[in-house]
Amino acid sequence: MSAASRPRIVIAGDAEQALRRIGNWQAIDALADVSVHHQPLRGQQLVEALQDADALVLVRDRTPIDAALLAQLPKLKYLVFTGTRNTTLDLAALAARSIPVSHTEWGPSKDSTCEMTWSLILGAMRQLEQQTALLRSGQWRSANAVPLAGVLKGQTLGLIGLGEIGGRVAKVGQALGMKVITWSPRMTTERAAEHGATAVSLDELLSSSRVVSLHLVPTPASQHLLNAEKLALMQPGSLLVNTSRSALIDGAALITALQAGRPGFAALDVFDVEPLPATDGLRTLSNVLLTPHLGFVTEPVYERFAQGVTECLHAWLTGQPLVRPLN
Ligand SMILES: NC(=O)C1=CN([C@@H]2O[C@H](COP(=O)(O)OP(=O)(O)OC[C@H]3O[C@@H](n4cnc5c(N)ncnc54)[C@H](OP(=O)(O)O)[C@@H]3O)[C@@H](O)[C@H]2O)C=CC1
Numbered sequence: 116m117s118a119a120s121r122p123r124i125v126i127a128g129d130a131e132q133a134l135r136r137i138g139n140w141q142a143i144d145a146l147a148d149v150s151v152h153h154q155p156l157r158g159q160q161l162v163e164a165l166q167d168a169d170a171l172v173l174v175r176d177r178t179p180i181d182a183a184l185l186a187q188l189p190k191l192k193y194l195v196f197t198g199t200r201n202t203t204l205d206l207a208a209l210a211a212r213s214i215p216v217s218h219t220e221w222g223p224s225k226d227s228t229c230e231m232t233w234s235l236i237l238g239a240m241r242q243l244e245q246q247t248a249l250l251r252s253g254q255w256r257s258a259n260a261v262p263l264a265g266v267l268k269g270q271t272l273g274l275i276g277l278g279e280i281g282g283r284v285a286k287v288g289q290a291l292g293m294k295v296i297t298w299s300p301r302m303t304t305e306r307a308a309e310h311g312a313t314a315v316s317l318d319e320l321l322s323s324s325r326v327v328s329l330h331l332v333p334t335p336a337s338q339h340l341l342n343a344e345k346l347a348l349m350q351p352g353s354l355l356v357n358t359s360r361s362a363l364i365d366g367a368a369l370i371t372a373l374q375a376g377r378p379g380f381a382a383l384d385v386f387d388v389e390p391l392p393a394t395d396g397l398r399t400l401s402n403v404l405l406t407p408h409l410g411f412v413t414e415p416v417y418e419r420f421a422q423g424v425t426e427c428l429h430a431w432l433t434g435q436p437l438v439r440p441l442n
């Protein structure tokens with residue numbers, strides 16, 4: 116194939132460099148020219164980057180791909196995204212342009228997110244961020260400036276949702292000697308007991324847990340499940356953790372609740388707007404631990420992403436049946 120006729124593949128999103136480093140890209144590089152963009156692309160920058168692309172790979176990227184954008188990308192013939200869900204893709208508009216869409220598997224994203232949840236819980240309980248900041252500023256421990264940490268053993272862990280991730284989080288809590296209580300819309304005493312947990316009402320869970328962690332799939336019914344009234348039920352020294360979806364909590368009510376100290380602290384991996392705007396009120400609070408949606412961002416998940424992306428691209432480049440097509 117001459118250089119001029121070689122297909123052009125554009126990889127966009129964030130952590131795309133990791134994807135390219137991890138995967139076996141030799142077979143793809145032999146057949147196509149691959150370029151990588153190091154930041155999520157938007158607006159005119161996006162159009163310029165994609166104008167000559169035959170295929171687009173979106174890595175953990177939520178760029179809206181709609182009819183208006185597609186009208187500016189006449190060469191685009193194939194799209195691959197990592198994971199299984201990407202609600203910012205207009206699949207009807209892609210189908211209207213006869214652009215097939217493929218996706219990859221998640222790999223161990225549930226284990227990764229369980230570990231992230233515990234990183235947040237333990238990091239918040241032991242104030243790892245504040246302690247590191249203290250040492251960075253040249254100080255040593257300061258028992259007066261920082262309240263003493265609590266111990267989780269013997270405390271109550273309230274899990275809202277006890278599915279794939281919640282179930283894993285429960286096991287770790289039990290290993291640490293915590294009492295696990297749970298609520299979710301269809302929870303039963305029997306299902307909770309299978310995980311060694313006790314089913315309670317949502318109000319009881321909120322008022323009696325030292326740590327409350329959200330693991331529900333968001334639905335219209337669970338939108339702002341934790342509103343001002345529910346947040347007010349939480350104990351003053353409690354910790355609220357969300358690695359699930361921000362829609363489960365009323366964001367404005369959470370900021371007010373944190374300012375009032377109920378809950379005492381929040382550890383959040385997911386936000387109403389991602390990337391979190393520079394002016395978001397959460398950034399100004401001292402009683403929060405914030406991570407930029409990192410639950411599933413681990414080496415083994417990215418290995419699976421890279422494997423899946425190269426599989427999809429190779430099949431497309433060699434004219435074989437498409438791998439995991441969505442449309
Ligand atoms: N931070 C990150 O990087 C990551 C975050 N996540 C998020 O973590 C959350 C939990 O994931 P996971 O444990 O895999 O979820 P599950 O699919 O195991 O579901 C968790 C619970 O949500 C409820 N639920 C599930 N599907 C529906 C539905 N269609 N309608 C109503 N309720 C439903 C169920 O409770 P019940 O039976 O009582 O109705 C279920 O037990 C999700 O929001 C997911 O998006 C996932 C991976 C990475």
Ligand SMILES: O=C(O)C(=O)CO
Binds near residue numbers: 198224410411
């Ligand atoms: O699977 C999920 O819900 C994630 O958070 C990754 O986008």
